[in-house]
């Protein structure tokens with residue numbers, strides 16, 4: 001038997017469906033507004049170039065003990081590129097090291113100012129560990145294995161370069177606790193609360209309050225061309241990020257600037 005629907009009821013029903021559809025349609029954009037999507041990209045492979053975006057950075061051209069800054073893997077995550085040399089001009093081969101995810105501070109000066117890092121000095125990382133998790137940082141690249149890069153965003157509370165920067169040998173940091181740690185330079189030090197890291201031993205913590213090492217930016221060096229590429233991040237997640245590729249990643253070439261941030265983060 002056919003059911004007869006009065007015209008007035010039919011219009012009411014139609015109106016109700018319309019309201020539900022309209023409200024339902026507003027939900028996804030509302031959710032996207034309240035909870036913005038996390039854009040997770042691929043880890044880029046990016047060549048280091050100078051700020052003209054064309055000239056490759058050659059490993060042999062880098063000045064020793066100088067802060068070079070570049071952005072990687074995101075357009076808002078700066079890093080420090082270093083080439084370690086002793087004050088009398090000897091390259092310091094930076095060894096592979098197992099770095100604990102969290103640690104107490106070593107409370108000692110950096111290990112490499114005499115020109116090398118020995119096995120005993122590497123073992124400090126295990127002794128100060130407070131974590132069962134270790135990262136393997138592969139060490140330095142280039143002809144002498146003395147070129148390395150770390151995140152320039154401090155793992156304590158996120159102060160970026162230039163608050164966090166490298167002080168070359170002979171340039172004392174602002175006072176550290178204990179004072180001898182930064183007295184001869186050769187450390188990465190954060191002005192915000194005094195954390196210091198050893199660049200030749202996987203950026204382990206030398207002075208508190210930080211308890212985490214700096215993320216290691218994995219570099220590749222092409223011995224045929226002497227050119228450098230940033231290819232990965234190892235270690236803790238860059239401070240302030242949900243993941244190391246959550247956001248806008250850099251392109252295939254990234255500009256490098258000496259003792260300052262590059263004018264643009266990517267080419």
Ligand code: FES
Nearest residue numbers: 154156157190193
């Ligand atoms: S943010 Fe670097 S020591 Fe606190």
